Amino acid sequence: MDLALIAQHLVNGAMLGVIYALVAVGFTLFFGVLDVIKFSHGDVVMLGAFTALATSAGLVGSGSALPPAIVLAAMFIAAVGGMAVFGALMAKFLVLPLRKAPTLNVLLITLMAGTVIREAVRLFYPQGSNPKPFPRLLPTGAWEIGEFTLRYDSTILLVTGVVAIVLVHLVITRTRLGLAIRAVAQDPETASAMGIPFHGTVLATFAIGSALAALAGVVNGLYYSEVSFNMGLLLGAIGFSAAVIGGLGNVYGAILGGFIFAALQTIGAVLLPIASAYKDVFAFAAVILLMAWKPGGLLAERSADRV
Amino acid sequence: MKALSLEIRDITVGYDRADVLSGVSLTANAGEITCLLGANGSGKSTLARAILGLTPPRSGTIRLDGRDIAGLAVHKIVGLGIGAIPEGRRVFPKLTVTENLRTGAYLVRDAALVATRMTEVFRVFPRLEERAGQLAGTLSGGEQAMLSIGRGLMGSPGLLIIDEPSLGLSPKFVKENFQVIRRINEAGVSVLLVEQNVHQTLEVAHRGYVLSGGRVVAEGTAEELKRHPELVAAYFGNHGG
Ligand SMILES: Nc1ncnc2c1ncn2[C@@H]1O[C@H](COP(=O)(O)OP(=O)(O)O)[C@@H](O)[C@H]1O
Ligand SMILES: [Mg+2]
Numbered sequence: 091m092d093l094a095l096i097a098q099h100l101v102n103g104a105m106l107g108v109i110y111a112l113v114a115v116g117f118t119l120f121f122g123v124l125d126v127i128k129f130s131h132g133d134v135v136m137l138g139a140f141t142a143l144a145t146s147a148g149l150v151g152s153g154s155a156l157p158p159a160i161v162l163a164a165m166f167i168a169a170v171g172g173m174a175v176f177g178a179l180m181a182k183f184l185v186l187p188l189r190k191a192p193t194l195n196v197l198l199i200t201l202m203a204g205t206v207i208r209e210a211v212r213l214f215y216p217q218g219s220n221p222k223p224f225p226r227l228l229p230t231g232a233w234e235i236g237e238f239t240l241r242y243d244s245t246i247l248l249v250t251g252v253v254a255i256v257l258v259h260l261v262i263t264r265t266r267l268g269l270a271i272r273a274v275a276q277d278p279e280t281a282s283a284m285g286i287p288f289h290g291t292v293l294a295t296f297a298i299g300s301a302l303a304a305l306a307g308v309v310n311g312l313y314y315s316e317v318s319f320n321m322g323l324l325l326g327a328i329g330f331s332a333a334v335i336g337g338l339g340n341v342y343g344a345i346l347g348g349f350i351f352a353a354l355q356t357i358g359a360v361l362l363p364i365a366s367a368y369k370d371v372f373a374f375a376a377v378i379l380l381m382a383w384k385p386g387g388l389l390a391e392r393s394a395d396r397v
Numbered sequence: 398m399k400a401l402s403l404e405i406r407d408i409t410v411g412y413d414r415a416d417v418l419s420g421v422s423l424t425a426n427a428g429e430i431t432c433l434l435g436a437n438g439s440g441k442s443t444l445a446r447a448i449l450g451l452t453p454p455r456s457g458t459i460r461l462d463g464r465d466i467a468g469l470a471v472h473k474i475v476g477l478g479i480g481a482i483p484e485g486r487r488v489f490p491k492l493t494v495t496e497n498l499r500t501g502a503y504l505v506r507d508a509a510l511v512a513t514r515m516t517e518v519f520r521v522f523p524r525l526e527e528r529a530g531q532l533a534g535t536l537s538g539g540e541q542a543m544l545s546i547g548r549g550l551m552g553s554p555g556l557l558i559i560d561e562p563s564l565g566l567s568p569k570f571v572k573e574n575f576q577v578i579r580r581i582n583e584a585g586v587s588v589l590l591v592e593q594n595v596h597q598t599l600e601v602a603h604r605g606y607v608l609s610g611g612r613v614v615a616e617g618t619a620e621e622l623k624r625h626p627e628l629v630a631a632y633f634g635n636h637g638g
Contacts, residue, residue: 238599266503269492273500276489282471283449283481285504289470 094237101244103356104349105313108251111348112306113329114336115258116299118344121333122275123295126185126196130204131303132178134173139303139317140211142169146225154169158227164225169304177300178293186292204322211320221318223272225310247309254305255345261298262341271295275339324370331377338389346388351377398478400587401462401555402427402523403448408457408467409442410447416455417443418611425556425604427462430588432598432619434628435608441591442484444608445560448589449481450474461556463480480554484561484591486545490534494525497544501551511551518547521577539570557581557586557613560591575601599623 091328113135120128124211149161188196212218212368226241249295262268270291273281282288310325311317336343358372380388403425410418410511418440425431431447433441446452448459450471459467466474475481480501488497498518519526522543528536533544542562549557559578563571571594579601582588592598599605599619607615607628622628 267497269496270494270503272492273489276491279451280481280483280487280489282502283475283483284500284548285472286473286500287470287472303413330634 091137092237094239096228097238099356099360101248105244105248105352106355107349107352108248108255109306109313109325109348110328110332110351111255111345112251112302112309113325114332114344114348115255115341116303117330117333118336118339118341119271119295119299120185122339122341123271123292123317124185124189126188126193127200127330128180128185129197129201129326129330129362130180130207130295131200131299132322132329133204133207134177134300134303134322134326135307135310135325135329136317136322137176137207137211137307138173138300138320139167139307139311139321140215140222141172141304141319142166142222142308142311142317144215145169145223146227150225154186161225162227166305166308170301174297174301175303177296177298177303180300181293181296182289185296186289189293204326208322209320215319218319221316224315224317226312226315228312243312247313249257251305251309254302258298258302267294269290331374334387335377335380337389340387340389343387343389350380350388398436398555399552400427400585401478402587403431403456403556403589404460404463405448406458406460408447408454408459410443410452410454412443412452415612418447418454418608421457421608421611421613423606423613423616425587425589427555427587428582428585429602429603430582430590432590432592432602432605433608434592434595434598434605434622437593439608440611441522441608442560443451443611445481445484445558445589445591448474448558449479450504450549472504475552478552478555480546480557480586482549482557482559482562485564486538486541488533488536488544488548491532493530493532494536494544495529496527498551501548504552514551518550521550522547523612528587539566542566542570542574546574550581554586556587556589558589561593562590563592563594563597571597595616595628 113131116131118126118127145165145168148159149164150154185196185198188199227244230243232239232241262271270286273286274288274291278288328351332347333344335350336347353368354373354376358369361371362368403553405421405423405528407422408418409416409420421444435441441538443452447454448577450469454467458465466477489500498515499511502514503509524540525543525547528540533541534569536544548564566574575597578588578590590598590602599622602619604618605622606613615622615628617625
């Protein structure tokens with residue numbers, strides 16, 4: 091294999107890693123503060139992508155010749171902001187009321203909520219059953235470095251994702267909200283006895299996690315130039331696996347898990363060049379082996395000291 | 398914050414079905430140390446939890462400086478000026494010492510004020526300053542006790558609720574802890590002190606209550622309680638506290 095191809099795989103792998111990490115961080119944050127697995131998270135990724143799609147359709151359809159940068163910005167803001175609100179609402183009306191219910195019920199109900207979101211998009215978005223082309227709004231050029239070409243659009247998406255991950259890190263480690271999230275994750279009762287509002291912190295956590303999911307959905311749409319109503323199924327499964335690989339509840343574990351899963355897929359694609367459709371099978375099989383080796387995840391921690 | 402008074406009238410508190418406390422009344426005067434004594438399982442911690450709103454009472458009233466707080470959310474109650482030093486210390490193990498102290502001042506939005514308070518806590522417990530960047534989970538039991546007390550002071554409370562601060566500590570630490578509690582009170586903070594350590598508690602407390610089986614079986618000034626037949630029989634008789 092030549093160098094250019096290896097570099098191509100690296101960029102592609104990094105891109106996937108960023109997307110998966112963004113999804114996985116949500117899973118791990120929710121588990122951290124509430125001990126729940128929110129199985130509708132993948133469908134929030136999809137809903138974020140469709141929110142962006144609808145925004146661009148609305149702006150372009152209105153006939154105004156807006157510059158692509160403005161349309162893009164509007165798409166990101168609508169998707170990220172919309173899903174932040176949506177995530178907080180789901181926490182308030184779906185997850186928090188089930189706080190005393192068995193974990194299995196929460197799982198089941200969020201699973202059903204995911205189906206509702208998915209089917210609603212399929213039925214109510216115009217021709218929602220078909221894959222939809224996602225607008226190509228990023229600059230199309232590329233840097234030529236020897237044999238290797240680095241596309242502008244990939245670079246922009248990669249940087250966007252990495253910046254988002256760094257921002258999450260800063261929010262969690264440096265801000266008052268981050269302190270509240272970590273305290274609630276470790277000991278919700280004592281946190282509230284210190285004056286930290288439990289409900290408010292949970293809502294904020296779900297808003298952050300869902301905003302990141304929306305970002306993942308938009309980045310994914312821009313990268314593949316296509317979205318579909320069921321894209322959240324695989325992304326949800328991968329994001330969840332990534333969070334578990336890293337050790338549920340650990341934010342850095344989730345990021346690491348996202349990149350590990352992307353690496354596995356990329357290795358799968360390289361090893362099975364003719365049958366690259368099997369790369370997911372390869373990656374998930376490797377995850378199963380990984381979990382057999384480290385059942386608690388790579389950065390496993392006792393439940394008492396999460397996040 | 399000025400010292401706050403607490404007036405509990407006839408509360409009933411329970412977890413799932415059975416009532417743990419029934420018809421309990423208690424008054425903690427502003428500026429005093431009020432102690433709550435009683436054997437293991439008599440309901441002392443449940444009473445502390447009821448005040449904080451962690452286990453809200455099923456009936457009865459709890460007044461903080463005259464204002465009924467029963468039924469408010471925990472963070473709202475705490476925000477009225479209560480500092481909590483929970484049973485078992487409950488420091489956040491994966492937060493540093495400094496971060497743990499910050500949680501205690503979560504409702505204080507003035508960063509300069511938080512810094513001042515932290516300096517004050519470090520003056521009382523120099524050990525904590527030496528360990529400022531360390532994760533609380535790596536501290537010794539005595540250091541965690543200091544951290545829990547320091548954290549409870551960070552909000553500058555008018556009433557401090559302390560649940561068994563001496564549990565599991567060496568006698569030397571226990572003695573120091575009681576001195577710290579006395580000094581906190583002398584600085585103008587009302588204290589509700591939950592303890593099993595009868596002798597030392599009655600040395601620092603002004604007034605006190607004795608719980609047994611979820612009911613108040615004795616109350617009075619510290620001097621009166623020292624002579625109270627129930628207490629003398631239960632604690633002073635065979636195993637001197
Ligand atoms: N979280 C809880 N759930 C159910 N019962 C509890 C809980 N905490 C305490 N109890 C019960 O309440 C009673 C009083 O306990 P507690 O208030 O902790 O007593 P103390 O602090 O005086 O040792 C005990 O019988 C105990 O089993
Ligand atoms: Mg107790």
